[in-house]
Amino acid sequence: MSATRKAYRAAILHSIADPAEVGVEASYQYFEDGLMLIDNGKISALGHARDLLPTLAADIEVEHYQDALITPGFIDTHIHFPQTGMIGSYGEQLLDWLNTYTFPCEKQFADKAHADKVAKIFIEELLRNGTTTALVFGSVHPESVNAFFEHAERLDLRMIAGKVMMDRNAPDYLTDTAESGYIQSKALIERWHGKGRLHYAVTPRFAPTSTPEQLTLAGQLLGEYPDLYMHTHLSENLKEIDWVKALFPERKGYLDVYDHFKLLGQRSVFAHGVHLCDDECQRLAETGSAVAFCPTSNLFLGSGLFNLPQAEKFKVKVGLGTDVGAGTSFSLLNTLNEAYKVMQLQGARLSPFKSLYLATLGGARALSLDDRIGSLRPGNDADFVVLDYKATALMDYRLQQSNSIDETLFVLMTLGDDRTVKQTFAAGRCVHQR
Incomplete structure (x- = not known):
């Protein structure tokens, strides 16, 4: 300092x-x-x-x-560091986009030298765009998280990141197991969580790519380290929601899958939440969980329009996310430009002061860091x-x-x-x- x-x-x-x-x-x-x-x-x-x-x-x-x-400084509550090199990839919606572009791109992060190179580019882009804190997805490889945190630590940045946990419904070259995901996450937590201004997030990619065994162990990690973050995706795309229903027929809905495995709480951040019902908003609010509103990504992948007035009605914590690389800019100013249009399309207004709040103090509250950053x-x-x-x-x-x-x-x-x-x-x- x-x-x-x-x-x-x-x-x-x-x-x-x-x-x-x-x-x-x-x-x-x-x-x-x-x-x-x-x-x-x-x-x-x-x-x-x-x-x-x-x-x-x-x-x-x-x-x-x-x-x-x-x-x-701006606060980005959802972004993927390994997707920096595939930003602006043409022509798919969420599930096909993952298979066509995302997974092959993330495969490269088994190589620490590659991870180091991209971490430097990624953090420079954040800072060039005025983003001083971000909640960051790594890849399934511990090398990606080590590279990111090493670069963030040198600059004394307040950053949150985690290794993806993904033990099914993904290419073999990109999966861990329930046990290895737990062990690798635990080692990264011990190394990085609370070091300087760094924090760790338990990061199951989303419900379809984790077995019940892996989600159970993700919840166990949160119980073992009470001040950890939890970062995943929720209700982004209608086909994704149908897939979750097919994989977890015993659960009431998408959010209930995470709730069942004890993944909701004050430091839990769910990206997107485009298609939430009132009961899910109520449950998010009750547990202090937050949603990351990602307008450029939701428009780019054709996922839908986030209902900010609904979230406000239930007092759900909301931050802003660029969601690079489905999002098309590292800039939260540019992201707010798109957020305004998303509200216009729903007949709602987004005032400049609400926009400022979402990009700063709202993001800090979503991350339970408003006693340190955001104002x-x-x-x-x-x-x-x-x-x-x-x-x-x-x-x-x-x-x-x-x-x-x-x-x-x-x-x-x-x-x-x-x-x-x-x-x-x-x-x-x-x-x-x-």
Whole structure:
């Protein structure tokens, strides 16, 4: 961590609550001319520059950004690191897409050198797009998780990842066994979970690719290490849901499969949830489980439209996921652009402040990390991004017409991409500069 104290002056905006619960006006803090003080990797003060500048010691450097906005670092609650090399693969829906593209691509991660190469590219892409925390699928190979965590540790990033557990309905070259999946996961947990700012997620790919024996052992791991994460897929595609019903006819539905094997809880994150019934939303909320809303992926694979108002009605925790490589961008700004359209198609609105919440504090709450990241509250990790109002000629011109912070925020989310991210900071250190 940085041992230095430094102040950053700019327009500063962060979420402090869910707009669906408290209303838009009470959901954020905005300082048109703000100041944030960083001390040893943590935020120690936040407020108006006019109030804080006179209190600073004479030797504290102040970095002043003109035409820029500081927000918390973005949080990606569902992404596949081994699928980086197959992003933008043509022409299939979920189940055929897995067999045609995903499994052959993931096969390469048995090779640690390949995993190291892709881990570097993957983390650079996250940081270039302003993402400071991600919940990450590895491949079935422990080498993939070791490579990812080694690169994340060097940069002192707050990251969560896990080895895929998959012991059936996949190519032989990509399956483990119930026992080997348990043993390998346990070894990775012992090595990485809680090391620096790293966390481990028990990661059964999805119900169809794990036997009841493997799902039982996944639940056993969660019982043995109570602060672990659980990360899997749920109700993404209608054919997938039918497949789950055929494989688990004794269960009430898709979510009930996971519930039966004790995989729901405060740190359980289910990607997609496109086709959930009210009872499933109720159960997710009761258990504190979260859903990762992945709009670019859901549109790209033709999976359907996530019902955010339904999730809000039942107070289900929701974060935002890029779901690379079915998702078509590492950028959470770009992902929010698509999320807005998904809501429009359902006759619902997604306000810019709800969007900000989903990409920051909402993601942190989905990961039970809102006491450390997701907002710029003093005491939190100093994970933040600097967004450039002049990133492109069009954005510069468009923002000259803006009369409010909500309009400015919406333009950033509609026109923004990796070019908008001027700098990314993790634990107070600059880890990306455009």
